[in-house]
Amino acid sequence: MISARQISVAFSPSPALPVLDGLDLQVDQGEFVSVLGSSGCGKSTLLKVIAGLVVPSRGELTVGQGQAPGRSEIGFVFQDPTLLPWRNVIDNIRLPLELRGQPVRSQLDAAGQMLEMVGLQPEDGLKFPRMLSGGMRMRVSLARALVTQPDILLLDEPFAALDDMLRQQLCEELLEIWQELRQTIVFVTHNVSEAVFLSQQVYLMQAEPGRLVDQVEVPFPFPRKASLRGEAGFARLVEDASGRLRETVA
Amino acid sequence: MNQSPRRWITILIPPLVLLLLTMVVWQLAVTLLEIKPYLLPSPAAVVEAAIEHRSELFSAIWLTGRAAGLGLLVSILLGTATALVFSQSRVVRRSFYPYAIALQTVPIVAIAPLIVNWFGEGFQSVVLVTVIISLFPVITSVTTGLTSIDEGLHDLFQLNQGSRWQQLVKLRIPSAIPSLVTGARTAAGLAVVGAIVGEFFAGASVTERGLGYFVLYAVPNLQTDLLFGCVIAATLLGVVMFVAVSLVGTHLLGRWTAEMETH
Numbered sequence: 001m002i003s004a005r006q007i008s009v010a011f012s013p014s015p016a017l018p019v020l021d022g023l024d025l026q027v028d029q030g031e032f033v034s035v036l037g038s039s040g041c042g043k044s045t046l047l048k049v050i051a052g053l054v055v056p057s058r059g060e061l062t063v064g065q066g067q068a069p070g071r072s073e074i075g076f077v078f079q080d081p082t083l084l085p086w087r088n089v090i091d092n093i094r095l096p097l098e099l100r101g102q103p104v105r106s107q108l109d110a111a112g113q114m115l116e117m118v119g120l121q122p123e124d125g126l127k128f129p130r131m132l133s134g135g136m137r138m139r140v141s142l143a144r145a146l147v148t149q150p151d152i153l154l155l156d157e158p159f160a161a162l163d164d165m166l167r168q169q170l171c172e173e174l175l176e177i178w179q180e181l182r183q184t185i186v187f188v189t190h191n192v193s194e195a196v197f198l199s200q201q202v203y204l205m206q207a208e209p210g211r212l213v214d215q216v217e218v219p220f221p222f223p224r225k226a227s228l229r230g231e232a233g234f235a236r237l238v239e240d241a242s243g244r245l246r247e248t249v250a
Numbered sequence: 251m252n253q254s255p256r257r258w259i260t261i262l263i264p265p266l267v268l269l270l271l272t273m274v275v276w277q278l279a280v281t282l283l284e285i286k287p288y289l290l291p292s293p294a295a296v297v298e299a300a301i302e303h304r305s306e307l308f309s310a311i312w313l314t315g316r317a318a319g320l321g322l323l324v325s326i327l328l329g330t331a332t333a334l335v336f337s338q339s340r341v342v343r344r345s346f347y348p349y350a351i352a353l354q355t356v357p358i359v360a361i362a363p364l365i366v367n368w369f370g371e372g373f374q375s376v377v378l379v380t381v382i383i384s385l386f387p388v389i390t391s392v393t394t395g396l397t398s399i400d401e402g403l404h405d406l407f408q409l410n411q412g413s414r415w416q417q418l419v420k421l422r423i424p425s426a427i428p429s430l431v432t433g434a435r436t437a438a439g440l441a442v443v444g445a446i447v448g449e450f451f452a453g454a455s456v457t458e459r460g461l462g463y464f465v466l467y468a469v470p471n472l473q474t475d476l477l478f479g480c481v482i483a484a485t486l487l488g489v490v491m492f493v494a495v496s497l498v499g500t501h502l503l504g505r506w507t508a509e510m511e512t513h
Binding site: 048051052053074076078079080082084086095096098099100148 | 403410416421
């Protein structure tokens with residue numbers, strides 16, 4: 001679980017204008033939530049605070065069972081795939097385990113399993129990032145985040161650079177993975193339809209300062225299939241969330 | 251694969267045709283305008299002088315090439331080691347970087363006599379001058395490569411508890427390889443210049459005569475044709491060193507830049 005209370009973050013050049021101010025967020029164990037907001041509203045900073053990469057200037061944060069962010073239980077998928085170009089796919093996926101000093105054999109086994117889980121073929125494991133399409137790179141990035149079997153998965157607009165078809169496909173695959181592993185997921189996006197399709201709760205974020213100001217509960221049961229996007233209820237909820245998001249921006 | 255020879259022909263033919271045309275115009279101009287050979291020798295005279303002095307020229311190229319090559323190697327090793335130290339401490343970087351920049355602005359012609367005073371005439375002083383001239387681009391390029399790490403990759407290592415050593419070995423050093431290759435390419439050209447300038451001051455040995463010595467010898471003796479031969483030889487040496495460094499660089503950068511077949 002994640003519990004953030006009155007979190008504020010200010011960076012040194014302009015401490016008077018905090019990126020996040022008085023932010024509250026509660027995510028239960030195994031829950032899939034999305035944070036929806038315009039570009040630059042502080043969504044990525046929020047994820048970095050949860051991951052322990054940014055230390056809040058004020059507020060209380062509890063991640064997992066501990067009182068402070070426990071990095072070992074967190075997987076992070078960045079906006080860019082951030083793969084190491086000199087390492088092949090398998091070596092990229094096993095990097096987090098290598099940094100933790102696990103035996104090479106278990107690193108390779110775990111990386112092989114994750115490769116399969118994200119829908120890549122065994123022969124893809126020997127390819128280098130330059131040889132992969134944008135979608136494949138993002139799958140590798142997801143596999144790398146999953147390889148440590150984290151309790152919490154943070155995704156920072158991972159599909160933003162992909163075309164719509166691929167984006168929808170990867171969303172469906174991400175849901176399948178979540179249903180299998182049931183991690184706690186915080187998914188940051190500025191795409192309303194994506195947020196509604198994926199999550200159980202959608203939090204709406206305002207900018208300057210970044211704060212969660214509204215919440216939309218998504219009632220659709222799991223497993224969710226691609227056909228959900230064509231249903232009237234889905235369209236109504238997307239419209240409702242979009243309207244509320246416009247109000248937060250206004 | 252079949253397109254490769256055609257590609258090379260497309261690349262090589264235009265400059266070779268231009269070179270040939272230049273030679274013809276040059277030869278005609280010298281002959282028709284009766285230009286004195288000590289002002290501008292004809293291409294034929296340059297070739298003749300080069301053939302006449304071929305054994306001395308070859309040994310001069312070999313000597314200058316050795317000094318340039320060794321100087322370049324020392325620059326790459328010393329520059330990389332310096333950059334590694336710079337990358338580990340902002341305080342050290344801020345303290346020493348101005349002096350590294352000053353190294354580039356050192357008027358080598360002015361301090362070369364001092365180097366001869368300290369280290370004597372000969373190969374070692376020529377190599378030292380070469381190092382002083384070619385070191386700076388390696389330091390700056392590698393320092394930039396080691397310190398300009400993508401924020402996401404930095405976060406990835408931090409998130410996964412990567413130690414400072416792991417970050418250096420598994421992230422910073424491999425990330426800096428393209429910058430090292432860029433710096434080494436620049437340094438390769440400068441190393442030849444450094445070796446020849448070094449030989450002007452420190453290469454005056456009876457047994458060992460580099461290209462710098464021949465340049466100094468040809469000018470007062472009005473052997474402009476030999477001087478041209480030396481210039482062409484030095485240019486070729488520079489090209490060979492640049493190409494050699496580029497080939498090693500291309501091999502090293504295979505994983506970063508090469509277009510590999512996916513199937």
